[in-house]
Amino acid sequence: MSAARPRNTAPTAAPPWPVLQSPAHWRRLDFISDLHLQASEPATFSAWQHYMQTTRADAVFILGDLFEVWVGDDVLETPGFEVGCAQVLKAASQRLAIFLMHGNRDFLLGSAFAQAGGLTLLNDPSVLNFAGQRWLLSHGDALCLGDTDYLQFRAQVRSAAWQENFLSQPLAQRQQMAQDMRRQSETHKRSGAPYADLDEPMTCHWLALAQAGTLIHGHTHKPTDHHITAGLRRIVLSDWDACATPARAEVLRLSAIAANQAKGSSVQRLSATLAK
Ligand code: MN
DSSP, X not given: OOOOOOOOOOTTOOSSOOEEEOOTTXXXXXXXXXXXXXXXXXXXXXXXXXXXXXXXXXXXXXXXXXXXXXXXXXXGGSOSHHHHHHHHHHHHTTXXXXXXXXXXXXXXXXXXXXXXXXXXXXXXXXXXXXXXXXXXXXXXXXXXXXXXXXXXXXXXXXXHHHHHHHHTSOHHHHHHHHHHHHHHHHHHHHTTOOOXXXXXXXXXXXXXXXXXXXXXXXXXXXXXXXXXXXXXXXXXXXXXXXXXXXXXXXXXXXXXXXXXXXXXXXXXXXXXXXXX
């Protein structure tokens, strides 16, 4: 199998953005992001595996950076960590729906991975209709307008030409390039350069375009509920690190409150170990 072409469209593609209509029987939706799964961190993998095996959500939305890095779906041709992750997803997909959005680390996840994991790739951003409300879903990096260097890099690596060229390199070379990029990013992190947060005016603009009241996103690793202005808010997901003190493995759960979904919803933050 040759390296699969990713299906992602430009995340900032002009609206109208795709709208996902929840089936009427969905009562409970889980949102996670920024797990940064990697073979060298088995504890976080185990926490995630246990969560995927036990959650009673009707659907799990993974809003980007499930993996620390993804260099092409052809990694699935060799048994290893990535194949194990796909198997966890595939098993869970027998009980619930799984949706996955690209993050800035794993934007090369493609259709072969989606098929192996039994999941649906989501455009960034997407609108979700649930419990009589519209929710805007995004990884969040495209809204960090203050980080101009990153946005430039992002525009480059999200272009079809760059991806085609990258995926045509031998796997070992792609892994080496990814490692080099990671090292550069670590150096940048250690330099103490401040991290950009989401740009508020643009966030409001996106919410208006989506006709949504709430944005749910990851990427910044700063789990908070921001009330931006009357009726507009953004809910930030936590990253996962089972080895941190205290361990971070949080699930955001949206529940339809009444039998009639139009009556509203509740939002809870749960520890992944308790998210049954
Ligand atoms: Mn990210």
